[in-house]
Amino acid sequence: MINGDRPLSPHLQIYAWQWTMALSILHRASGVGLSVGTLLMVWWLLALADGGSSFDTVQTFVSHWFGKLCLLGWTWALFYHLCNGIRHLGWDLGMGFELDTARNTGYLVFAASVVLTGCAWLIGLTMGGA
């Protein structure tokens, strides 16, 4: 029997925001965002297989400011998910659970994702890429 009046366990809105918690949510959000981003990758691959004019359409999209904005978001999501994923793999090995360590690796991972995104775009823009 289901009783709708029973109390629920506390959810997100009851907790004070913390750095580690925000990063944890961001890991899932970036994963979902990257899933959407695979559409661009598949579009790019199919257009390449289809021929020059289809490929030019993709290039037009990624050269447009909106396309660039999407790419920038996906670049950061990729590097964040990658760096924080490595942090997760460390936890799977039983490492880095101390509160200080968890907080500091969080700072490190976030900084690394921003720096790597900046580097990738700097290289891309100076080489005349999309």
Added chain:
Amino acid sequence: MSLRSPLGRVRGLGSAKSGTEHFWAQRVTAVALIPLTLWFVYSILSLGNGDHAVATAWMQSPLNAVLLLLLIFATFHHMQLGLQVVIEDYIHVEYMKIVMLVIVKGASLLLGVAAAFAVLKVSFGG
């Protein structure tokens, strides 16, 4: 005395009906994706400003084609494992959950096969 059948005891699975396959597959694909995505980002950057002939020549190199196929497999496998957990966490109406899982897994398979087909078509020069 245990009430579990010999087969159930051998399989070692409880009422969840599955073991650590999901967890393990997600970690293995995650580890594989570390070098593969870094290689992919580097490759995209080195392809420069989007010339069709340059990108085609790049994909026709056997090494690049094989690495791309591995990247595609690992990406879409990892993606559907991750999205499955998100759906299971947030959708509590059973039939909705099943419908969403079938859609997400089907779409992942479709995208993965389409991507792999494109790579093969280009690399075999079709």
